[in-house]
Amino acid sequence: SQQGEEDPQALSIQEGENATMNCSYKTSINNLQWYRQNSGRGLVHLILIRSNEREKHSGRLRVTLDTSKKSSSLLITASRAADTASYFCATDYNTDKLIFGTGTRLQVFP
């Protein structure tokens, strides 16, 4: 399966702390995206990083990509209770199709 693996599966932190989630994938990619899913809702796109980029920022989010290790990380700085959600990485392989990872469940306690 091409499905990405995310690590950790679950993460609990206090508000104000940073949260780091990792994603590994199996074959060469074009782009990698991160999505958030609140409980009972659809996924929401957060950020896209291209295979020739190494780091990207968007507000409190920082994404890194290491194509040699076939891995990416998502850092959420100064977390808030509203960041509580599941986070998924998704990779594309030169088509419109995205392959989603298994997700990390993040719980941020006030």
Place this chain on the structure above:
Amino acid sequence: DAGVIQSPRHEVTEMGQEVTLRCKPISGHNSLFWYRQTMMRGLELLIYFNNNVPIDDSGMPEDRFSAKMPNASFSTLKIQPSEPRDSAVYFCASSPGTGPNEQYFGPGTRLTVT
């Protein structure tokens, strides 16, 4: 824009019944995707369309599942006959077109087959 619209939001049906899920993509988007999400298997792509044409249906589990996109603003996913193992949340997503486009997800349809 209202975003991707799915109906119904919840569906409870008995084994053997036909189920039809509906999706209206964001206006102007050229690609439409159907996903299924379960605890056991995560998020799986079932089928996707580009300009109303099915491009990849390799994720459709079996012949009981079929999907259509008769026009740019409407798609259906049909399960006939339904089975308890089809219970899942089904998502529709659309994206503007080819290339590294982000996908916009609908709220999902929670299907329970008893």
